[in-house]
Amino acid sequence: MTTASSADHPTRRDFLFVATGAAAAVGGAAALWPFISQMNPDASTIAAGAPIEVDLSPVAEGQDIKVFWRGKPIYISHRTKKQIDEARAVNVASLPDPQTDEARVKSGHEQWLVVIGICTHLGCIPIAHEGSYDGFFCPCHGSQYDSSGRIRQGPAPANLPVPPYQFVSDTKIQIG
Amino acid sequence: MSGPSDYQPSNPALQWIERRLPIFGLMHSSFVAYPTPRNLNYWWTFGAILSFMLGMQILTGVILAMHYTPHADLAFKSVELIVRDVNYGWLLRNMHAVGASMFFVAVYVHMFRGLYYGSYKEPREVLWILGVIIYLLMMATGFMGYVLPWGQMSFWGATVITNLFSAIPYVGESVVTLLWGGYSVGNPTLNRFFSLHYLLPFLIAGVVVLHVWALHVAGQNNPDGVEPKTEKDTVPFTPHATIKDMFGVACFMLLYAWFIFYMPNYLGDADNYIPANPGVTPPHIVPEWYYLPFYAILRSIPNKLAGVIAMFGAIIILCFLPWLDAAKTKSSKYRPLAKQFFWIFVVVCILLGYLGAQPPEGIYVVAGRVLTVCYFAYFLIVLPLLSRIEKPRPVPNSISDAVLAKTGSRSTPMVSTAIMLALAGSLFAGSIDSAKASEGSDTPPGNKWSFSGPFGKFDRGALQRGLKVYKEVCSSCHGLSYIAFRNLAEAGGPGYSVAQAAAFASEYKVKDGPNDAGDMFERAGRPADYFPSPFPNEQAARAANGGAAPPDLSLITKARSYKRGFPWFIIDFFSQYQEQGPDYVAAVLQGYEDKAPEGVTIPEGSYFNKYFPGHAIKMPKPLSDGQVTFDDGSPATVAQYAKDVTTFLMWTAEPHMEARKRLGFQVFVFLILFAGLMYFTKKKVWASSH
Numbered sequence: 081m082t083t084a085s086s087a088d089h090p091t092r093r094d095f096l097f098v099a100t101g102a103a104a105a106v107g108g109a110a111a112l113w114p115f116i117s118q119m120n121p122d123a124s125t126i127a128a129g130a131p132i133e134v135d136l137s138p139v140a141e142g143q144d145i146k147v148f149w150r151g152k153p154i155y156i157s158h159r160t161k162k163q164i165d166e167a168r169a170v171n172v173a174s175l176p177d178p179q180t181d182e183a184r185v186k187s188g189h190e191q192w193l194v195v196i197g198i199c200t201h202l203g204c205i206p207i208a209h210e211g212s213y214d215g216f217f218c219p220c221h222g223s224q225y226d227s228s229g230r231i232r233q234g235p236a237p238a239n240l241p242v243p244p245y246q247f248v249s250d251t252k253i254q255i256g
Numbered sequence: 257m258s259g260p261s262d263y264q265p266s267n268p269a270l271q272w273i274e275r276r277l278p279i280f281g282l283m284h285s286s287f288v289a290y291p292t293p294r295n296l297n298y299w300w301t302f303g304a305i306l307s308f309m310l311g312m313q314i315l316t317g318v319i320l321a322m323h324y325t326p327h328a329d330l331a332f333k334s335v336e337l338i339v340r341d342v343n344y345g346w347l348l349r350n351m352h353a354v355g356a357s358m359f360f361v362a363v364y365v366h367m368f369r370g371l372y373y374g375s376y377k378e379p380r381e382v383l384w385i386l387g388v389i390i391y392l393l394m395m396a397t398g399f400m401g402y403v404l405p406w407g408q409m410s411f412w413g414a415t416v417i418t419n420l421f422s423a424i425p426y427v428g429e430s431v432v433t434l435l436w437g438g439y440s441v442g443n444p445t446l447n448r449f450f451s452l453h454y455l456l457p458f459l460i461a462g463v464v465v466l467h468v469w470a471l472h473v474a475g476q477n478n479p480d481g482v483e484p485k486t487e488k489d490t491v492p493f494t495p496h497a498t499i500k501d502m503f504g505v506a507c508f509m510l511l512y513a514w515f516i517f518y519m520p521n522y523l524g525d526a527d528n529y530i531p532a533n534p535g536v537t538p539p540h541i542v543p544e545w546y547y548l549p550f551y552a553i554l555r556s557i558p559n560k561l562a563g564v565i566a567m568f569g570a571i572i573i574l575c576f577l578p579w580l581d582a583a584k585t586k587s588s589k590y591r592p593l594a595k596q597f598f599w600i601f602v603v604v605c606i607l608l609g610y611l612g613a614q615p616p617e618g619i620y621v622v623a624g625r626v627l628t629v630c631y632f633a634y635f636l637i638v639l640p641l642l643s644r645i646e647k648p649r650p651v652p653n654s655i656s657d658a659v660l661a662k663t664g665s666r667s668t669p670m671v672s673t674a675i676m677l678a679l680a681g682s683l684f685a686g687s688i689d690s691a692k693a694s695e696g697s698d699t700p701p702g703n704k705w706s707f708s709g710p711f712g713k714f715d716r717g718a719l720q721r722g723l724k725v726y727k728e729v730c731s732s733c734h735g736l737s738y739i740a741f742r743n744l745a746e747a748g749g750p751g752y753s754v755a756q757a758a759a760f761a762s763e764y765k766v767k768d769g770p771n772d773a774g775d776m777f778e779r780a781g782r783p784a785d786y787f788p789s790p791f792p793n794e795q796a797a798r799a800a801n802g803g804a805a806p807p808d809l810s811l812i813t814k815a816r817s818y819k820r821g822f823p824w825f826i827i828d829f830f831s832q833y834q835e836q837g838p839d840y841v842a843a844v845l846q847g848y849e850d851k852a853p854e855g856v857t858i859p860e861g862s863y864f865n866k867y868f869p870g871h872a873i874k875m876p877k878p879l880s881d882g883q884v885t886f887d888d889g890s891p892a893t894v895a896q897y898a899k900d901v902t903t904f905l906m907w908t909a910e911p912h913m914e915a916r917k918r919l920g921f922q923v924f925v926f927l928i929l930f931a932g933l934m935y936f937t938k939k940k941v942w943a944s945s946h
């Protein structure tokens with residue numbers, strides 16, 4: 081394409097080619113957006129992720145329940161005095177993911193531990209009331225969590241996350 | 257693709273690959289260096305347009321399959337949720353559904369072009385037959401895709417088409433059972449259609465590769481039908497054909513976008529917005545427009561087996577075209593008689609398409625038979641005879657001679673292409689509307705809707721008033737099962753705030769459960785809930801309404817239509833008139849008369865309505881003056897109620913309409929700009945070779 085006629089107006093021709101190429105690139109990039117955006121959660125999924133309310137009155141001391149929020153299992157444990165004491169007795173600095181028990185529960189409601197029941201290693205569901213720390217044990221690769229849901233032993237790097245929640249009354253929480 | 261490549265990449269990495277897998281050389285010789293006849297007109301860009309459409313269909317199809325549920329109970333709803341909830345789902349669905357039509361528009365132009373210029377003749381017979389195979393695969397794919405939304409037309413189309421195979425002697429019934437995977441069209445049928453609808457496009461892509469391979473061995477035909485002899489007859493594919501094809505695609509995208517953004521339902525059938533019902537057949541079953549000519553042939557033969565044979569024969573006969581037409585001159589440009597018969601044949605095909613959409617009665621049957629005879633006569637009598645008796649005009653010595661002879665008489669192929677496409681498209685599409693027999697009812701009057709036209713927007717006041725009318729009147733019998741309370745707070749809707757929508761939801765009691773004790777219970781509605789139906793199930797709805805189940809209203813304005821007739825459907829295409837449904841709904845709400853006029857008797861227990869087909873409607877007059885009070889001072893009249901509630905129902909049928917029109921405008925501005933740039937770039941590229 082090095083012909084005499086086009087070489088006459090190199091700037092005009094170049095401008096045209098660049099403009100066309102740029103328009104094609106911009107159009108192509110813009111057209112890509114809907115194709116990617118469709119993979120995000122749809123409106124009904126987002127709406128279904130609204131906060132849920134959980135009634136705590138039937139959960140006896142030492143018992144725990146599992147509820148689902150946004151497709152994730154949430155453990156709600158009614159901890160015994162012993163469990164709370166154990167959780168508070170450890171030296172926080174010695175933990176792999178240092179966090180005080182106070183920071184993981186709502187003050188005035190220390191007996192309630194609410195955590196997302198997904199192992200921070202590779203996403204398995206730990207079993208409650210198992211393991212050496214009176215907390216959770218993940219059967220997949222042997223991670224052990226204490227009665228505050230903090231990682232104590234095993235390959236998991238972090239504590240079980242606490243979901244956003246608040247007490248609506250003494251016996252009712254809203255998760256989300 | 258013919259002979260060893262002289263492609264020598266300078267990049268060592270490319271060289272390394274090239275020695276082991278000469279794929280870049282293949283690409284280079286096929287799409288860069290490949291000599292293309294320099295006299296190709298714009299009818300030749302449809303090959304590129306078809307590749308573009310195939311890519312589009314596969315891309316959008318793969319994505320839609322991520323959101324679609326192939327189950328008889330869920331398919332319809334999943335499609336509705338795609339267009340309502342999935343991000344840009346409405347766009348992707350329109351692209352795919354309209355894309356199917358555009359694909360066929362392009363393939364028909366491509367085929368007629370081949371027919372006119374003799375592209376099937378020696379040495380391109382295999383190329384042509386591969387094309388026919390692609391076309392057959394496309395028909396199968398398109399048909400199965402149309403079944404997937406599981407609407408009324410889907411279901412009954414599937415029933416009718418699969419029943420074609422029952423015409424096979426002795427084993428017909430067993431074959432049909434085998435196709436269905438059951439005793440009737442049902443979930444197994446839907447599952448296998450989904451699987452095959454996903455598979456066949458890849459087969460098409462495979463045959464397309466063969467088609468292109470054969471093309472590159474034989475070389476492209478051209479408008480003058482003389483084979484390239486010297487270098488002067490050809491130009492390299494890139495940049496010449498590449499840029500021209502891209503310009504062609506850009507122009508085609510304008511047409512495509514017109515449908516996607518402004519006429520998404522123009523090419524479809526309103527009945528397909530009614531969920532499949534195995535107990536009720538729509539009054540007229542019509543296939544999609546692109547099958548109508550063959551459907552007409554099928555119905556013209558008064559014998560089941562013969563009709564089926566004729567229909568399939570009408571396509572298979574194309575395979576024998578290279579031998580039926582033995583003329584030495586390829587292009588009809590130099591065959592005065594063949595040219596005339598070609599255009600007659602085009603008209604025959606269009607008329608057959610028109611007849612395919614008409615009810616099979618009276619004059620239509622006779623016309624169908626005459627045209628069926630004409631169709632076959634073209635292949636079996638006209639072409640063989642012409643090749644013997646016709647004296648063609650002398651063809652030019654070479655392509656460059658033809659090009660030189662033509663300079664000065666520059667035609668405007670793009671304009672004619674656009675007009676042809678528009679006319680063909682609207683003709684076919686319009687004939688679908690006319691398939692709806694009006695069955696003796698009056699034509700609903702047209703209304704001025706705020707939401708019509710390219711810049712149409714919903715009137716928020718009307719939406720809020722319509723919601724009130726729905727809630728106080730319609731909701732005692734009709735559900736709105738595809739609208740969630742949260743939708744009320746979405747952009748483009750009635751303009752509620754999130755808190756207002758939540759408050760509105762909480763006024764409703766919603767059935768939920770089972771709870772931990774295993775019991776169902778009632779709770780206040782939440783934004784994520786859908787408008788509940790007033791009846792627990794269809795049987796209860798029937799029992800409470802004298803046997804007729806009140807339809808769900810979410811889609812009613814899209815599910816209703818009426819006959820438009822010629823020439824309105826052509827005007828509709830340009831004026832973007834899409835409001836048959838709303839006009840119809842508004843008319844029926846106001847069409848009640850206390851007494852049936854003289855000479856009209858309606859069955860016991862029904863009411864006279866001017867606009868309802870057959871005039872006898874089971875629903876009693878729902879609205880009367882003063883029934884609902886509006887806070888904004890709008891008159892409390894039936895006319896106002898009807899208009900407001902119809903506006904509201906239009907929104908429930910397509911909550912994202914405003915987003916569609918807004919994005920459409922942006923896309924159009926871009927495409928026009930882009931096509932303009934492409935045009936001038938193309939001119940620059942070609943300037944050196946004229």
Ligand code: FES
Pocket residue numbers: 199200201202203204218219220221222223234235236
């Ligand atoms: S996933 Fe829990 S330990 Fe690996």
